[in-house]
Amino acid sequence: MNSTNKFLVLIASFLIITSCEKQYEPIKVTANNFHNSVNRVIDVMIHDIFSPPVASRVFAYPxxxxxxxxxxxxxxxxxxxxxxxxxxNIPKPKNEDQINYQLAAFMTHLDLSKKLIFSEEKLDVYQDSLYSLWETANPIEFEEAKAYASDVTGYISNWMDKDNYNQTRTMPKYTVNSSEDWRWQPTPPSYMDGLEPHWNKIRPFVLDSASQFKPIPPPEFSMDKNSKFYKELREVYEITNEMIQIGDESEEVQIAKFWDCNPYVSVNRGHLMFAVKKITPGAHWILITQIACKNTDSDVNKSIYAYTKSSIGIADAFISCWDEKYRSNLVRPETLINKYFDDEWKPILQTPPFPEYTSGHSVVSGSAATVLTDVFGENFTFLDDSELRYGLPIRTYNSFKQASEEAAISRMYGGIHYRAAVEEGIGQGNKVGDLVVERLNMVN
Incomplete structure (x- = not known):
């Protein structure tokens, strides 16, 4: 065979081989893919009944x-x-030029979320439906991203496991001391133990320590009618009684219910007791983050950035707040109102199982609103439809700050916090949020 014929044979062989190779389009991961994944994780968290502090950790790491x-x-x-x-530093990919980074980010988020929840199988169906499509669309790119996601998941898991969470699972339960009126006591109907009494031992993300923004002490306990504490207790009693007389049409009742965010509400029907499950305060603000991302048509990277910064602010806010709760260990309004004013009185909202001061909603909302204002700007108008699933109408806010202030005052309207816990709490949260904004240089 002469050289010309050999060359023609080589060309023909090359054409045959290349014609047999399938050309794949890059896998496209959208912001909506990420939003939907976040929503699926929230659904599982509601099912698994995660407490508010623990839920904040579930959001932050993924x-x-x-x-x-x-x-x-x-x-x-x-x-x-x-x-x-x-x-x-997380591991670098082995083939940096061949990695679909957004696909790897999505996979890592889902993998870590599954490690942090209980009902992993509820995410498996969602994961499998997406992955089968993507793997078929581009198997090489899919496997490269999956391998890299596995490396990063392992790295972050190791870092996560050193945050003292596992150690707090074996620490003793909170011991109730009911010998003094000012101390917190479990409340009806379930009289649950104090929730997460050791949460201040969790490693924070940005805070120097859990006590970095230690608030001033609550008003000194006193049942003297001229004392600040007594006046605040009486204020809760009188406001809620007025709201009850007006009924569900009251704007204050609507605000209280909209920001309830109690993941476990015990309901009694005769001899039957069952639980109504809802989102946590942190989940509510994660959903507000999602609303802001959608309103601004944020791409997948901007959305991941917004979720990350807000979840760090939320997580550190819980650590800061819980540090104070079990320091001041203050009694809830329900306990004192039943003892001194009206033994049949019930708050608008069910009292959650941990000490009163400061208000968790207030601290978390102050921090989240501060961070989201930094990400999306002031005077950001949005419609909050986070509570539609619970039959509550959409509420409109002209800024994240306005939403946070309403979330804070909702706790007094709900009959579960005094004014000091609300006002000091939101200031405490603002300080946490300011620190997150100041310390984290995330955007060029």
Whole structure:
């Protein structure tokens, strides 16, 4: 065979081989894919009845992992390595030019979320339906992203496991001391133990320590009618009685119910007791983050950034708040009103099972609103439809701050907090949020 014929044979062989190779389009991960994944995780968290502090941890780690991946390949975002406590550099992909970073971020977020919940199988169906489509669409890119996601999941899991959470699972329960009126006591109808009394031992993300923004002490306990404490107790009693007389049409009742966010409400029907499950306060603010992302048509990277920054603010707010709750250990209004004013009185909302001061909703809302204002700007008008699933109408806010202030005052309207816990709490939350904004240089 002469050289010309050999060349023609080689060309023909090359054409045959290349014609047999399938050309794959890159896998497209959208912001809606990420939003839907977040919603699925929230649904499972509601089913599994995660407490508000624990739920904040479930949000934070998967978001941070996803963010760290997109920051590897988007010059608009800076890694959080060295910016949040003890976080180092995540692994680099073996083939940097071949990785679909958004796909890997999505996979890592879902993998870590599954590690942090109980009912993993409820996410498996969702995961399998998406992955089968993506794997068929581009098997090479899919496997590359999956392998890298596994490396990052392992790294973040190791970092996560050193935050003292596992150790707090074996620490003793809160011991009730009912010998003095000012001390917190379990409340009806379930009289549950004090929730997460050791949460201040969890490693924070940005805070130097759980007590960094220790608020002033609550008003000194006194049943003297001229004391500040007594006046605040009486205020709760009188406001809620007025609301009860007006009924559900009362704006204050609507506000209280909209921001209830109690993941476990015990309901008695004769001899039957059952639980009504709802989102946590942190989940409510994660959904507000989602609303803001959709309103601004934020792409997947901007959405991951917003979720990450808000979830860090929420998580550290819970650590800060719980540190004070079990320090001041203050009694709830329901206990004192039943003892001194009216033994048949019930709050508008069910009293949650932990000490009163400061208000968790207030601290978390103050922090989340401060962070979201930094991400999306002031005077950000939005419609909050987070509570539609519970039959509550959409509410409109002209800013995140306005929403946070309403969330805070809702706790007094609900009959479960005094005014000091609300006002000091939102100030405490604002300080946490300000620190997150000041310390984290995430955007170029």
């Amino acid at each position: 978001n941070i992992a996803a963010y760290e991946i997109i920051a590897q390949n988007d010059e608009n975002y800076n890694s959080l390595s060295g910016q949040i406590n003890t976080l180092g």
